[in-house]
Every structure is written in C-alpha cells, then in structure tokens.
Amino acid sequence: xxxxxxxxxxxxxxxxxxxxxxxxxxxxxxxxxxxxxxxxxxxxxxxxxxxxxxxxxxxxxxxxxxxxxxxxxxxxxxxxxxxxxxxxxxxxxxxxxxxxxxxxxx
Numbered sequence: 394x395x396x397x398x399x400x401x402x403x404x405x406x407x408x409x410x411x412x413x414x415x416x417x418x419x420x421x422x423x424x425x426x427x428x429x430x431x432x433x434x435x436x437x438x439x440x441x442x443x444x445x446x447x448x449x450x451x452x453x454x455x456x457x458x459x460x461x462x463x464x465x466x467x468x469x470x471x472x473x474x475x476x477x478x479x480x481x482x483x484x485x486x487x488x489x490x491x492x493x494x495x496x497x498x499x
C-alpha cells in the first residue's frame with residue numbers, strides 16, 4: 394500500500410528531524426521538507442536528569458512543523474524544562490501549525 398501525500402509529508406519532516414538529531418553536536422541544516430527555502434529549528438522540552446522529553450521542529454518561513462513525544466534529548470542540547478511557562482515557551486517557539494501524523498500502515 395502506498396503512502397498518502399500527508400504521510401509522505403510527515404515522514405519527510407521526521408527524516409529532517411532525525412538528520413539534525415543524529416548529527417548533533419555538529420549542526421546540519423537540511424532544507425525545509427516543504428521546499429519553501431526556510432530554515433529548520435528544533436526546540437527540546439524535557440527532564441535535565443533523564444534527557445527524555447519532546448521536540449518541536451519548525452520552519453521559520455511558513456511556520457509549519459511537527460511535534461514528537463518521548464524523544465531522547467542530545468547531551469548539551471538546550472532545552473526548556475517541563476514546567477516552562479507559556480511565556481518561556483513562546484520566547485523560543487513561535488506560533489506554528491503542526492502537521493498531524495498520519496500513521497503509515499504499510
């Protein structure tokens with residue numbers, strides 16, 4: 394069964410996230426999966442002790458992005474704490490439109 398267009402889009406975003414995370418601490422800049430020429434940004438939120446939390450990846454051009462829960466946060470990567478205030482989060486993450494995951498069952 395072929396992936397739908399929305400599944401392909403989400404997978405492209407997830408692939409971009411994986412490339413950035415796996416290259417850490419080297420900084421890589423994969424192109425925005427939507428092809429709008431924007432730069433991608435990741436913000437991690439989690440526990441400093443476990444380095445487990447969630448990640449938000451977004452493009453600074455169209456302000457689209459994805460949200461991933463239960464991710465390992467790379468050592469020394471900046472992160473917000475789980476108890477960050479809405480103001481603290483807004484200072485780091487702009488208003489974005491989240492791309493909903495569309496589970497691929499192929």
